[in-house]
Amino acid sequence: ERRLPAGGHLEVEPPDSVVAVSLGGSQQLTCRLVCPDHRTRSVQWRGLDTSLGAVRSDAGSSVLSVRNASLSAAGTRVCVGSCGAVTFQQTVQLLVFAFPDQLTVSPVALVAKQDREVACTAHNITPASPEALSLSLLLGDQELEGVQALGRDVEEEPQQGEDQLLRVTERWVLPPLETPTPLTLRCRATMKLPGLKLSYQRAIP
Structure with a gap:
């Protein structure tokens, strides 16, 4: 005013x-x-x-x-x-x-003691800057500690119509987890913009 x-x-x-x-x-x-x-x-x-x-x-x-x-x-x-x-x-x-609920995880199911690397991808996103979009791993309700980040890839989605959207993938190496772990491992994507905060989760079974 x-x-x-x-x-x-x-x-x-x-x-x-x-x-x-x-x-x-x-x-x-x-x-x-x-x-x-x-x-x-x-x-x-x-x-x-x-x-x-x-x-x-x-x-x-x-x-x-x-x-x-x-x-x-x-x-x-x-x-x-x-x-x-x-x-x-x-x-x-x-x-x-753009922030639809379209998270995919890899591997689709963790094999105990074999799979140490996990990836999480958010599809059809914009903006994709780290300030706006963050991806993290949760164990139960807490951020998983001891993970090693392997980096972040941003790629263009196949274009539909005039709007070019992006997919963002983040990869991590897991720390040794108790097996079987009583808590669910999840990937969480969060979009933060002025006056707005949205997030989605996808379990990694």
């Missing part, structure tokens, strides 16, 4: 400077203009670098609707308002993410 000496200000809903929307999902951004007295007013969403989406504006508010979001919907949106001669603006960064 930005106040000006003239007393006018913009209110954006949701109020976050970064808004995450899922691929194929919908998001509405509402920008309201509060103007003192009866000065001429206007308010309008604008896109800097992107297809804007559907915009509906009247004198006091502008509503931007993004439906069936594709990756190209990501980018900066600017709400520009004016009260008489005074102009002000507020920007919102729209992020589009």
